[in-house]
Amino acid sequence: MPITQAQILEAVEQSDLANRVVCLHASLKSFGPVEGGADAVIDAFLSAGCTLIVPAFFYDNQAPPPPGWSIPQNGLDPEWIAGRTHVVGYDPDANQITREAMGAIPARVIERPGRARGNHPSDSFAGLGPRAAELIAAQSPLNIFGPYKIIFAGPPAWLVLAGVGLTAATAIHFAEELSGRRLFRRWGMLKDGTLCETEEGGCSDGFENLAPAVASLENRIAVGAGLWRIYPFREFIDALVPILRANPSITHCGDPECLRCNDAARGGPLV
């Protein structure tokens, strides 16, 4: 039996998510069959009064830096970035998204009329619901986590990992920033062909190492065939910041060749 929008709404309400900001990272497939697909999930949150915030990254806008630009300890493979020759150019009104990485739900969110989309060529957030425009407006190329800063300082909000792990939790990059780790600098292209310098998070492959640090905050519920891991946003960040400060290597993915993890553990780029 496919799960219905009404059942998802029930999970939203039972988990006390109604009328709150919800930062959602989800694998739609993890739910099993969903009557109405991604729309049913989105509408369940919206009908509960939630503001839904999702990552809508589009990596095809990552561009090589201008000639001569270089920052030490920036986790950037010069050969990889030089090879990026098919850059598209960011158009916030177009529905550009790296769907295979972001998933079906963000891909649908950006297609919805009235959705808000951030000002960041490669790593934009998107949102729907009462506070979406206000939160998303805080994003800019050199303030990638502007929306999280407002959410963190505001009324109680939630991080929901639906069928995905902590490696999908973009908010952990915000905790890295708050811990004093400098974000990597990159370049993105805009639709008119101009380049702009951007911030971005690093490698997240080691983020499940942080699970014990947030286990006491976690609420787990089964929704359809899948599992939601739900965390109070501010407490989640507050739990991680001191741990990242005390043990910067805890986020390392374990690959000794990982440029981003190696440089992140040293504090990030020397800007």
Ligand SMILES: [Zn+2]
């Ligand atoms: Zn890594």
